Amino acid sequence: MTRAAVLTAVGAPLRVAEIDLPDPGPGQVRVRVAAAGVCHSDLSLANGTLRQPVPAVLGHEGSGTVTAVGEGVTHVAPGDHVVLNWAPACGGCHYCGLDEPWLCASGLAVPASPYATLGTDGTPLHPGLGTAVFAEETVVRAAAVLPLPPGVPLAEAALLGCAVLTGYGAVHHSARVRPGESVVVVGIGGVGLATVRSACVAGAERVIAVDVSPEKEELARACGATDFVPAGDDTVRRVRELTGGHGADVAVECAGRAEAIRTAWSATRRGGRTTVVGVGGKEQLVTFSALELFHSGRTLAGCVYGNTDPARDLPVVAGHVREGRFDLSALVTRRIGLDDIPDAFAAMLAGRGGRSLVVF
Numbered sequence: 001m002t003r004a005a006v007l008t009a010v011g012a013p014l015r016v017a018e019i020d021l022p023d024p025g026p027g028q029v030r031v032r033v034a035a036a037g038v039c040h041s042d043l044s045l046a047n048g049t050l051r052q053p054v055p056a057v058l059g060h061e062g063s064g065t066v067t068a069v070g071e072g073v074t075h076v077a078p079g080d081h082v083v084l085n086w087a088p089a090c091g092g093c094h095y096c097g098l099d100e101p102w103l104c105a106s107g108l109a110v111p112a113s114p115y116a117t118l119g120t121d122g123t124p125l126h127p128g129l130g131t132a133v134f135a136e137e138t139v140v141r142a143a144a145v146l147p148l149p150p151g152v153p154l155a156e157a158a159l160l161g162c163a164v165l166t167g168y169g170a171v172h173h174s175a176r177v178r179p180g181e182s183v184v185v186v187g188i189g190g191v192g193l194a195t196v197r198s199a200c201v202a203g204a205e206r207v208i209a210v211d212v213s214p215e216k217e218e219l220a221r222a223c224g225a226t227d228f229v230p231a232g233d234d235t236v237r238r239v240r241e242l243t244g245g246h247g248a249d250v251a252v253e254c255a256g257r258a259e260a261i262r263t264a265w266s267a268t269r270r271g272g273r274t275t276v277v278g279v280g281g282k283e284q285l286v287t288f289s290a291l292e293l294f295h296s297g298r299t300l301a302g303c304v305y306g307n308t309d310p311a312r313d314l315p316v317v318a319g320h321v322r323e324g325r326f327d328l329s330a331l332v333t334r335r336i337g338l339d340d341i342p343d344a345f346a347a348m349l350a351g352r353g354g355r356s357l358v359v360f
């Protein structure tokens, strides 16, 4: 039996229960979870903003140790340390052929079939985003486990699987930040903090963090932000002041909210680049006039999973961690148990702290 935090119905609080996990089948891997980060997308799946079949075990930002592999799995073996990938690419679709695996047609497809059962009555359970790391152990597709390069602490390595790859990729692949540029990051949660740090690693001279919660200033500065501006009516003016009156070269939006996207875009200079990383709802509508789009010469880009190929980029990011340029622990504000995930959701809603990390 395995302890897991189960979402029984959309909108219900997660309930810790014993589940029955099968042995890994062909092409599957069983992982003893070391740690799982609580991401805003887990909250969105739990409250119905994003869809997921229920009952389910959520959690898609995880690390752990392989305990068993199914037939045909050769890239990992029992005992290996791994990071979970919530969007494994198929390698054969149109987007994989274009070398854009983050857009893979099957990557985000929610596995239709259950992967485990509730211990009490045998109710079938779905694996949230195919990974289900809010549990002591999980069974996943082989492509969803990436070998963890050496020199990265196993628990903190969980963050690499969502927040860090996303923030790193937004900076390096989408916005293509160059040394000396100014970067404004709007929304300072786990992804925002990873984006701040990644901008510093890329050599940005000025990294301006923006959030509605003043308590995020200290967290952002600990990750290398040079400035903090409260989100509000005055944000764009203050960012301009900090950037010679022009606006920032780059903005990265990490909140998934219309006003944050509009603020990020308006805070860039003429010709500036805005990347939207936040996962917002359909009701979040942003308006731009045709004249300002033309005259500002700015760009606005969406970005999925940091536009990363996780298998290629994980070793690069791990290198930054190993060599001391990227301190994963600076993103973590609480280490919690499985029972505390509802509290972590509440903290996120209240704008408190960075990542909560469930440590097993």
Ligand code: CXF
Binding pocket: 039, 040, 041, 042, 050, 129, 162, 279
């Ligand atoms: C999300 C993106 C939207 C679908 C669920 C997962 N990514 C990470 O948090």
Ligand code: ZN
Binding pocket: 039, 040, 041, 042, 060, 061, 162, 163
């Ligand atoms: Zn996530």
